[in-house]
Amino acid sequence: MPVALVDCNSFYASCEQVFQPRLQGRAVVVLSNNDGCVVARSREAKALGIKMGEPWFQARRRLQGQAEAVTALSSNYALYADMSNRVMRILGRFSPRQEVYSIDESFLALDGLPGPPAVIGERMRATVLGWTGLPVCVGIGPTKTLAKLANHLAKQHLAWAGVCDLEALEAGEVERLLAPIPVGEVWGVGARLAQRLARLGIDTALDLRRAPPAQVRRHSSVMLERTALELRGIACLDLEMVSPDKQQIRCSRTFGATVSSLAELTEAITSFTSRAAEKLRAQQGEAAAILVEIRSSAFRRDAAPYAASRVVPLAAPTADTRALVAAARAGLNRIYKPGPAYAKAGVILLDLSRAAERQPDLFAEPTADARSQALMATLDQINRRFGRGSLTLANARPAPRWRRREQFRSPRYTTRLDELPVAHC
DNA sequence: TCTGGGGTCCTAGGACCC
DNA sequence: TCTGGGGTCCTAGGACCC
Numbered sequence: 001m002p003v004a005l006v007d008c009n010s011f012y013a014s015c016e017q018v019f020q021p022r023l024q025g026r027a028v029v030v031l032s033n034n035d036g037c038v039v040a041r042s043r044e045a046k047a048l049g050i051k052m053g054e055p056w057f058q059a060r061r062r063l064q065g066q067a068e069a070v071t072a073l074s075s076n077y078a079l080y081a082d083m084s085n086r087v088m089r090i091l092g093r094f095s096p097r098q099e100v101y102s103i104d105e106s107f108l109a110l111d112g113l114p115g116p117p118a119v120i121g122e123r124m125r126a127t128v129l130g131w132t133g134l135p136v137c138v139g140i141g142p143t144k145t146l147a148k149l150a151n152h153l154a155k156q157h158l159a160w161a162g163v164c165d166l167e168a169l170e171a172g173e174v175e176r177l178l179a180p181i182p183v184g185e186v187w188g189v190g191a192r193l194a195q196r197l198a199r200l201g202i203d204t205a206l207d208l209r210r211a212p213p214a215q216v217r218r219h220s221s222v223m224l225e226r227t228a229l230e231l232r233g234i235a236c237l238d239l240e241m242v243s244p245d246k247q248q249i250r251c252s253r254t255f256g257a258t259v260s261s262l263a264e265l266t267e268a269i270t271s272f273t274s275r276a277a278e279k280l281r282a283q284q285g286e287a288a289a290i291l292v293e294i295r296s297s298a299f300r301r302d303a304a305p306y307a308a309s310r311v312v313p314l315a316a317p318t319a320d321t322r323a324l325v326a327a328a329r330a331g332l333n334r335i336y337k338p339g340p341a342y343a344k345a346g347v348i349l350l351d352l353s354r355a356a357e358r359q360p361d362l363f364a365e366p367t368a369d370a371r372s373q374a375l376m377a378t379l380d381q382i383n384r385r386f387g388r389g390s391l392t393l394a395n396a397r398p399a400p401r402w403r404r405r406e407q408f409r410s411p412r413y414t415t416r417l418d419e420l421p422v423a424h425c
Numbered sequence: 426t427c428t429g430g431g432g433t434c435c436t437a438g439g440a441c442c443c
Numbered sequence: 444t445c446t447g448g449g450g451t452c453c454t455a456g457g458a459c460c461c
Contacts, residue, residue: 032429
């Protein structure tokens with residue numbers, strides 16, 4: 001049952017390089033929201049020792065003179081999401097069974113397809129590169145966990161030209177490849193588990209593959225037991241071809257500049273709730289509760305950190321921005337205290353369900369629901385057509401102080417007419 | 426000066442019930 | 444001094460992922 005994991009190399013950085021060819025072969029990093037941390041690095045940036053998740057101001061300081069050699073860009077999610085859609089559609093042509101696992105990764109079932117898996121893998125790679133300009137690596141194995149590991153190997157061994165098929169190898173050869181891989185590289189094993197496993201003498205992917213599953217379960221959990229079985233080639237995880245509805249929807253941001261006033265926090269919370277409500281309606285959902293959260297910076301030494309959150313239940317499940325905002329504001333009023341310099345706020349929609357499956361409220365005004373739905377549908381339509389945030393609730397301002405910093409964002413080449421790339425011939 | 430955002434699942438332990 | 448047994452449900456926290 002061969003399954004492939006196709007993963008874009010340095011996805012965000014590669015997207016930037018496609019549209020700015022002068023960046024190819026250079027050290028490029030893409031920064032998180034607010035230009036805070038490094039979230040993607042080109043091969044050359046990795047070679048300079050820049051770490052994933054490292055705060056950019058620290059990396060820059062550490063690199064000193066070399067920092068000039070690095071191009072740092074703010075994240076351009078509109079561009080990445082569009083490029084991701086293109087890659088996923090291309091990969092979908094190769095197999096009827098595809099799981100889009102993340103913005104830059106896809107699992108594909110290869111059984112029943114004509115031709116050797118490795119050859120299909122090579123074609124996938126060549127097609128994605130030719131049609132989008134994005135380099136990908138393909139890992140193939142009998143289980144998802146082994147396909148992930150094969151992908152890791154394909155990225156390491158340049159001579160393999162981006163494709164690694166573990167099923168084509170003898171068992172002894174597979175074990176020889178797994179032996180040097182630290183157990184923390186295995187899908188499902190993070191830093192904490194790796195530490196605990198080290199105490200049991202399990203240091204490598206091969207060690208975990210050989211460990212008795214029952215013992216693994218005793219020392220940890222069923223999840224790790226499944227991982228151990230998958231490493232042996234026993235499939236425990238299915239391909240999930242339809243993505244299930246979200247169980248919670250979150251929208252939170254670190255502010256570009258800290259804020260202290262209730263008025264500004266209210267503005268931010270209103271804006272975040274509106275965005276979350278849009279996502280909720282996109283999956284035809286309703287929320288029965290909303291969590292509001294505000295916090296000061298955890299990194300400041302000069303003041304005690306303050307963080308507070310509150311869950312506010314809704315009178316009835318709803319997807320109406322106005323009802324959700326009212327609840328969020330009520331929650332905010334309960335947790336706000338003057339004084340702290342707030343650095344971050346957010347909301348989470350909870351207890352989600354499908355709108356169509358709700359029991360009607362015995363005491364509700366029968367027409368109110370239909371009117372709310374019509375209004376929200378119109379709001380969403382206008383914002384889809386004219387751009388996010390074109391129509392908002394009355395207290396949102398265009399350029400608030402708390403808005404994120406994005407000093408180095410590239411144009412949205414593929415989704416905005418006025419930002420199309422122009423050829424200079 | 427400057428430290429992301431958005432998800433999932435599992436488990437332990439408390440509350441509550443008979 | 445000595446304080447039952449067994450079950451369900453919910454939540455907080457911890458771990459993981461990209």
